[in-house]
Amino acid sequence: MMGGLITGSQALAEPFKVGVCYDLSKAYTFASPQVSQAAMDLAKLVNLKGGIGGEPVEVIVRDHGNEPQRGIECYSKLSREGVFVFDTLSTPVSLAILPRAMEDGRVLMQSLVGRGDAVDGTVFDWVYPVGPTYWGQAANDVAYLKQLHDGDLSDVKVGFVYFDYPFGQEPIEILETLSEKEGFDLELYPVPLPGSDQASVWSKVRRDKPDHVIVWMLGGAHVVASKEMQRNRIPMDKYISVNWLNEVDIANIGNEAAIGLKRGTNVVGGLDVPLRQEILAELYEKGEGSGPLEKTEDVFYNTGLAMYSIVFEAARKAVELEGLPITPESYKAGLETLKDFDANGLMAPITVTGEDHGGGGKTRIEMWDGETWVPQTDWISAYSDVVWDVVKESSEKYGQ
Known part of the structure; x- marks a missing residue:
């Protein structure tokens, strides 16, 4: 029902x-x-x-x-x-x-x-x-990484691969704030639209060796990224996508090749x-x-x-x-x-509520195991104070 x-x-x-x-x-x-x-x-x-x-x-x-x-x-x-x-x-x-x-x-x-x-x-x-929001999703991704590293991100390097236009750029402020708060190194890797040429980006990722890569891209760009990762021998389990990654993308990457890939999501x-x-x-x-x-x-x-x-x-x-x-x-x-x-x-x-029109901003991380998506976290809404500071700063400017 x-x-x-x-x-x-x-x-x-x-x-x-x-x-x-x-x-x-x-x-x-x-x-x-x-x-x-x-x-x-x-x-x-x-x-x-x-x-x-x-x-x-x-x-x-x-x-x-x-x-x-x-x-x-x-x-x-x-x-x-x-x-x-x-x-x-x-x-x-x-x-x-x-x-x-x-x-x-x-x-x-x-x-x-x-x-x-x-x-x-x-x-x-x-x-x-x-x-x-994309701010909240990115914050929840960082909370997941903190969980993986037993609550200490001080020696961790996080890469952010993103479409170089507003959709992709939106999480940067939150990630930079959390980098300062939690002590992880943040490396930015802008991808020019439409995302069909990512060779130089992933070569740089290979050289920089981030522990994890948070990815803000759409559609076929995930498939391009996976091929570049394979070419550069970057393990797929480093990849954490924004919610816009679906079964079509997995099929195009290949069920076996995609094993270990993760995404944030608010739906089952x-x-x-x-x-x-x-x-x-x-x-x-x-x-x-x-x-x-x-x-x-x-x-x-x-x-x-x-x-x-x-x-x-x-x-x-x-x-x-x-x-x-x-x-x-x-x-x-x-x-x-x-x-x-x-x-x-x-x-x-x-x-x-009248104050929070987003509903709380919960997501979870799921991992592709070759056949299905396996939850890696409960539904979480992390760093809400940091996210709402950014929300209020921006909304007040609009209100003025």
Whole structure:
């Protein structure tokens, strides 16, 4: 079951609409089809069970091609059609929409993208980056390394390999702060876009001999990195990826070659997730799935299920609190009552408040063992004081 997402089988009324303005054609197609397919599947399952408070849900998917202006057009058009909950799965588009959503009183969900400081609900009152920011993910990676080294990082060297543009650069400030705090050496290795040429980076890594390498790249760049590591005889178990590494990447690296590789994640990988199993039984086995079955066999599909479980659970909470119809204000209140919600074991538990719109920022480290992902830690949220210092410093500048 879905952790209380459904309230009954009353006659369906006007739909609760979610605007899914995604890049389905350009930069983020390694993840956006799986996430949007999960959103549509979950909406179908909710409606099969009578909707939320007797009201159906509708996921409206549009392509913005990762272009801010097209994203604004998507937001504006759907706003006119009564949509007040949006997700973009794109940092450039989220940044473009954010001031409009704040002014209009629309809810902007931005899990895993957008401004890291938007977790500060005292400033960004209509923005909800539920899940870990890149700052929090990087801090949790350092906590894992500290665990490996029995609580002492003073003689440890950590490399940071990253796309040399804002997504990749974002964790640097946190890593530098933690380097000073914990005493580890930090070496930076910028990778020029699109990440197809990494030869000089990994040659330098070979010479510098870091004990661990935290990696902030996407898609095929992981495959390029793995080949360069093999060429330079760098063990794969040094590699800790940001959450954007999936089963397609593993298959392209090779199941055996990828053994030891690690990633940070806020969702459970694999095929045995209860919600996914329910969707297979209720939709795919009856020919009602929203896309190819193979897309559901991917951690990014699970990521989509997690994101939209949050979206629909907040709607259910809104109905509990204030009844129908769901309004922007009641939906916002619903979000801020979510406590230890994990969608029946699908993801790290989240607790959203008026002050913390990120939900707590928990992740865990998983390692590929040749067949599956094996957790190496519990769900953790480390160095929250350091992360929130950076959040507050940045959000206060925005507020001014």
